Amino acid sequence: MLVRRASEALAGKELDAILAGCFEDAGLSGVLVELDRALDGGLERLRAGRELPAAVGETLLWYRPPGLACSLLVMVGLGKSSDWGPAPLYRAVAAAARQAARKPRRSVALDTSLVLNDTSVPTAIAAVLAGCQGQDLYRSEKKLFAFEELWLPVGSESDFRTGVILGESVNLARRLVDQPPNVIYPGSFAELAADLCREVGIECDVWDEERLEFERCGALLAVGQGSARPPRLLLMRYRGGPADQPPLALVGKGVTFDSGGLSVKPTEGMKTMKCDMAGAATVVAALHAAARLKLPVNLIGLAGLVENLISGSSYKLGDVLTSRSGKTIEILNTDAEGRLVLADLLDIAVEQGAAALVDVATLTGSCIIALGNHVAGLMGNHEGWCARVAQAARRAGEPVWPLPMYAEYAEQLRSSIADLKNVGEGRAAGAIVAAKFLEEFVRGRPWVHLDVAGPAFLESPKPWCDGATGAFVRTLVEVARQWTGRVEETAG
Ligand code: BES
Ligand code: MN
C-alpha cells in the first residue's frame, strides 16, 4: 500500500473511500465541520437523528455521499473523547478500514477526524494495514482487499514509512499465527523465519534436534519428543547499535500446536491451539520491523519451536527432565509445556549476554480468567524494567496489567523428587505460578513476562480484526526503540 500526503481538501478529491471518525460525546465541532459542509449538513442531520456511530469501532457506511467525489464514506465511532488514546485510535481506524476493504479499492483517504496530529500517524497507518488483512488465507473468495493508495492529511514521509513497516510486521505475525498447524510446524516456521531474517540482514541460527541435544535443552526437547515433526530453536541477532551495547533479548513461545500432550485438552480448548506459537511470531515480526526501521540498538531474538503431541514417545507424567540450566523438573501435567520451552530459551538468552529480557507467550488459560481476552498479564522481577515495558505498551495502545510476584506463589512449585515441578497445586493464580517458574531461569537479570493467551487470538471476530491479532508486535518494537543497553531502577 502506497501512503501519500493529501495536500488539497478531501472533499473535491476523486477517491474510492474516505474514512472519518466521530466521538460519542463531542458533537460535530472542530475537524468534522469541513466534512459536514461538503455534505451540505448531512452529518449534522445524522447526528440529530442519533444515527452516527458511537462506540469504538462501530461503523456507518454512506455510499455515494452527495457533495463528495468518493464512492463510500465510512464513519467510525471513536468512543468517549475522555478515553481517547492509541488503543481506541488503532481499533477505530482498523474497523473503518475493514469495512472499506470488503471490496478492492484503489485510493482511500483518512479524514483529519482520524489523524488529528503527527504523533498518531504511524499507529493509524498500521491500523489501516491490519484492518485490510483477514484470516481468509485459504478461501477462494477473499473477504478483504488491501487498498492501493492511502492518503493522509498530516505526517512526514518518515512517519509513513514507520507506519507501513509496523503494519506489515503486525500482519506478518498475524499471517504466521493464522496459518494452520499442518502448514506451520517447527521446521517450516524456522525456514520461513530464516528467510525473513535474511531479507533484512538479521543473523539467524536454526538449531536442529542434534544441536539442541548438544546444547542440553532437555526441557524443550521433552515437549517436542511426542511429535513426528522435530523441534527447532531460532537464535537471531540484530546488531544495529554500538558494538559495546549489551543486547536486549526478546523471547517467544513457539508451540506450533498444543494438544496438551498426554494431559490432553478437550476439543473446545484445542481447536485454536495453532495460536500457541504467537509469542514466537511476535518476536520474529518485531525483530523484522526493528531491522527495517534500522533502530540503533542490539537485539537478540529467541524462539522455541515444538509441537506438543501424543504418541508412544511423548513425555509423561512423572518424568523428570534436566533443563539446560541444570535444574531438574518433575512433570505433573504435560499441558504446562510452554514454561518448559521458555526455561531453556531464557537460559540461552542470559548466556548470550542479554542485559534485559522480555518474553511473550500464550502461556496460561488462567491469565484469561484473571484479565479477560483483551489484556495481557505483565509479570517480572524488576520494578524499573516492568515500568519500562508497561510504558511502551501504553504508547502502542496495547493493554497490559501487572500481576503480583510474591515469593509465596513459588512454594507450590517445590517437588519432592526434583528441583521444581511444572505445575502448582490446583488452579489458583495459575498465570503467576507459571511466571514464578520462568523466573527460576533468568538468573536475576531484569526480565518481563507478557502472558498473551487472551490477546493473541480472537475466537470471535471483532469489528477491527478477526483471528490472529499481532498483539504486542508494536509494543516490542517500542521497547526496542527505547533500549539503551542498561536498565534503570525506575522508568524515567
Ligand atoms: N497454550 C496453553 C494456554 C492457552 C490457553 C493459550 C488458551 C491460549 C488460549 C498452555 O500451554 C496451557 O495449556 N496452559 C495450562 C496450564 C495448566 C495445565 C497448568 C492452562 O493454563 O490451563
Ligand atoms: Mn498447554
Ligand code: ZN
Ligand atoms: Zn501451550
